[in-house]
Amino acid sequence: MSSYPLTFHEFKQGLAEGRLLGLKCLECGAGSVPPSAVCAECGSPKLEKNSFSKDGLIRTFTVIRVGPEGFEAPYIVALVELNEGPWVLGNLVEFDAAAAGMDLINKRVTVSSKGIPPDPGAAGVEGVVLTFELT
Amino acid sequence: MRDVVILGVGMTKFGISSLSQKEMFAEAALEALQESQVKARDLQALFVGNVLGDFEEGQINIAPFLAAEIGMRPEAPATRFESACASATVAVRHAALLVRSGEYDLVMAGGTERTAIMGTPLATKTFAMGSHSEYERFSGITFPGVFGMVAHQYAAKYGIPLESLKQAMAKVAVKNHKNGVLNPLAHFRKEITVDTVLQSPMIADPLQLFDCCPFSDGAAAIVIADAERFGDRVEKPILVAGTGQGSAGPLYRQKDLTRMAAREASAKQAYEEAGLGPSDIDVIELHDCFTIAEVVALEMLGIFDFGEAPEAIERGDTALDGKIPVNPSGGLKAKGHPIGATGAAQTYEIVKQLRGECGDRQVKDAKVGLVDTLGGDFGTVCNLVLRRY
Numbered sequence: 001m002s003s004y005p006l007t008f009h010e011f012k013q014g015l016a017e018g019r020l021l022g023l024k025c026l027e028c029g030a031g032s033v034p035p036s037a038v039c040a041e042c043g044s045p046k047l048e049k050n051s052f053s054k055d056g057l058i059r060t061f062t063v064i065r066v067g068p069e070g071f072e073a074p075y076i077v078a079l080v081e082l083n084e085g086p087w088v089l090g091n092l093v094e095f096d097a098a099a100a101g102m103d104l105i106n107k108r109v110t111v112s113s114k115g116i117p118p119d120p121g122a123a124g125v126e127g128v129v130l131t132f133e134l135t
Numbered sequence: 136m137r138d139v140v141i142l143g144v145g146m147t148k149f150g151i152s153s154l155s156q157k158e159m160f161a162e163a164a165l166e167a168l169q170e171s172q173v174k175a176r177d178l179q180a181l182f183v184g185n186v187l188g189d190f191e192e193g194q195i196n197i198a199p200f201l202a203a204e205i206g207m208r209p210e211a212p213a214t215r216f217e218s219a220c221a222s223a224t225v226a227v228r229h230a231a232l233l234v235r236s237g238e239y240d241l242v243m244a245g246g247t248e249r250t251a252i253m254g255t256p257l258a259t260k261t262f263a264m265g266s267h268s269e270y271e272r273f274s275g276i277t278f279p280g281v282f283g284m285v286a287h288q289y290a291a292k293y294g295i296p297l298e299s300l301k302q303a304m305a306k307v308a309v310k311n312h313k314n315g316v317l318n319p320l321a322h323f324r325k326e327i328t329v330d331t332v333l334q335s336p337m338i339a340d341p342l343q344l345f346d347c348c349p350f351s352d353g354a355a356a357i358v359i360a361d362a363e364r365f366g367d368r369v370e371k372p373i374l375v376a377g378t379g380q381g382s383a384g385p386l387y388r389q390k391d392l393t394r395m396a397a398r399e400a401s402a403k404q405a406y407e408e409a410g411l412g413p414s415d416i417d418v419i420e421l422h423d424c425f426t427i428a429e430v431v432a433l434e435m436l437g438i439f440d441f442g443e444a445p446e447a448i449e450r451g452d453t454a455l456d457g458k459i460p461v462n463p464s465g466g467l468k469a470k471g472h473p474i475g476a477t478g479a480a481q482t483y484e485i486v487k488q489l490r491g492e493c494g495d496r497q498v499k500d501a502k503v504g505l506v507d508t509l510g511g512d513f514g515t516v517c518n519l520v521l522r523r524y
Contacts, residue, residue: 008269034270040388060291060392062283063340064275068260071275079284079387087387089271100340105291116273127273 005047006035012128015113020054020130022086023047033086040086054111056080058104058132059087063097070119076100080109080132090130108135138362139234140372140524143170144483145356149471150322151251152352156188156197157204159354160247163479164205167243171358172368175206178358179239181213182230184222184246185475190261191249201247217475219265220424221510222246223355224478224517230359231375231519240364245356246476258350262474265511267385276386279339279347281512282425285392286341289431292393293442301341303445304426305332308345310454311423311462315469317455317496322351322471332426346426351471355479357486362524371490376503377409377520386512398435398509398516406437409520411503413437416520418488418498419459420481421507423466429453432507433461436518460498463488478508478517485521 006023011034014021022033026048030041033052038045061078064071076092092100092109109132116127145166147159154162160183168175181202188194202213216226223246230244250258259277266272266281286304290297309329315321327345335344359375366372381400383389389396406412413436421436423429433444438459439452447453453461464470464484467477485504487493506519 034387036384036388040384059390060284060288061340062280062287062342063337064277064280065337065339066255066259066277066279067275068263068277069256070260075275077274077276077280077284079288079390079392081390087390089274089276089385089387091274102287102290102297105287124268127269129273129275 002045004037006049011035015128020052020111022050022052024050031084031086033082033088053083056082056109056111058092058107058109061092061100061104063100078132080111088130090132093131094133109133110135137235137237139231139375140360140362140366141375141486141521142173142358142360142365142369142372143167144486145170146320146480146483147353148320149351149353149473149480152249156185156192156194156247156249156354157200159249159352160201160245160356161204163245163354163356164243167356167358170369173241173358173365176208177241178207178211178243180211180230180233180242181207182216182226182242182244183213184216184226184478185248186217186219186222187248187250187261187474190257191252218515218517219510220422220472220474220477221508221515221517222475222478224481224506224508224519225380225515227357227359227478227482227519228378228380228517231378234359234361240361242359243356244359245354245479247354248473248475249352250350250473251352270387271385277339279342279425281386282427283339283342285431286427289393289427295445297341300445301333302329303448304346304430305329306448307423307426307429308332308468311466311468314455314463314496315465317494318465318470321465321469322349323465323469342425342427348424348467348472351473353471353473353480354476355483357479357482366524372524373486373489374522374524375519376411376522377405377407379404379408379518381516383514389513393431395435395513395516397513398432401516401518402436405518405520411520415503416459416505417501418463418485418504419461419507420464420466420484421461422509423462423468424472424509428509429461429466436505436507455496455498463493463496463498478506481506481508482519489521489523
């Protein structure tokens with residue numbers, strides 16, 4: 001049995017310490033953020049833990065006006081391409097949802113994170129969400 | 136390889152129902168058995184889609200209860216399939232594969248779901264469970280949100296002004312509602328206009344309320360059999376000519392949300408197995424959970440070139456009397472979306488279309504039809520190519 005290369009727990013700990021952890025493939029060089037058992041690009045299990053830059057570009061977004069229980073709308077969800085190539089999902093914060101428009105696409109952001117308390121309605125763990133701020 | 140045919144189909148009215156999931160399924164199943172001229176005790180297996188029964192009715196492992204409900208024998212395995220909104224299509228596909236392989240000669244597939252009972256907050260929460268539970272869900276992403284991101288990315292990628300894209304999207308809703316008026320089993324039987332869509336509340340930018348399909352209750356069932364042994368039971372058996380199913384990871388791995396790897400893989404398998412291509416298709420039931428979903432599906436299924444579906448929709452190519460009629464049933468938008476039953480209901484419509492039994496919404500001389508169902512954040516896509524036998 002091989003051990004999981006970078007667990008959700010470790011990923012969360014990294015964020016709490018201000019680091020965006022992921023995996024770098026020793027075969028193709030691609031980054032996997034968030035982590036997975038094998039390289040997201042080539043499938044190789046030969047991976048090493050790596051800190052990634054916390055800079056990227058917004059590739060697409062939406063403003064959630066009707067959220068699931070436990071989320072207070074409106075808020076912005078965005079997909080961001082990190083400088084190293086991987087894409088990550090998170091919330092654009094410190095930005096007025098009413099001002100969100102197509103011009104957000106390709107805007108540069110920095111990545112931080114925010115802890116999410118465990119869902120009282122499920123046996124889930126404490127979560128974390130990546131947060132993006134325009135630079 | 137053996138030929139696999141659909142002998143008969145059954146479906147409840149979609150909408151808000153006071154019936155339980157078992158009661159709805161029984162109605163659809165008994166209708167399908169009657170059409171097929173076979174008895175429940177002769178069915179060798181049941182494959183059933185059901186997604187959120189746990190939350191809706193506190194019911195897990197519903198499949199054996201459904202089998203017992205309609206009088207199937209203990210020798211017949213009954214299994215629940217869960218692939219989010221694609222569940223029933225995946226159930227139908229696996230039923231067809233096991234008949235084709237020779238394991239069974241006569242089986243039933245279908246789905247049942249009672250979403251409306253959950254109310255919007257719980258439904259929104261449970262539907263969002265289709266997203267990656269560690270790395271996506273904590274962002275508060277919802278299904279409308281996912282497709283909102285698709286729409287924005289589509290507009291940016293092809294350089295189409297968002298307002299023009301939204302016009303074409305609204306026309307998808309208008310067309311599907313128009314078709315729904317002609318379908319007695321549809322959830323909504325009311326025409327709308329482009330203004331109805333563009334003046335409705337914003338749900339997840341740029342999607343407004345009328346860009347979104349409803350939560351519905353309903354069930355559908357399909358009897359699938361070996362053509363040689365059972366094909367002559369009915370006047371118009373329908374051939375399962377090809378099937379496909381693809382899988383993909385979380386959104387952040389898929390990156391280009393306008394091109395869904397699972398759908399492109401699935402459609403390719405289904406076309407190749409059928410020995411047919413997009414130009415052979417006469418009628419399509421596809422997964423219009425949101426208006427933009429129909430736009431991008433048409434491109435990935437090879438019906439229109441990438442970036443050109445909005446223009447084709449504006450031209451009326453997908454209307455009931457257009458070049459390639461899409462969602463004559465009203466689609467998920469107007470017929471309704473009882474998630475675990477949706478794929479079986481799409482199959483029901485294509486079977487009825489190929490038999491020429493659709494009355495006012497009949498697509499003229501339809502010989503080959505395509506079913507397309509998407510589950511989760513495009514994690515699962517399943518396709519069926521059906522034709523007259």
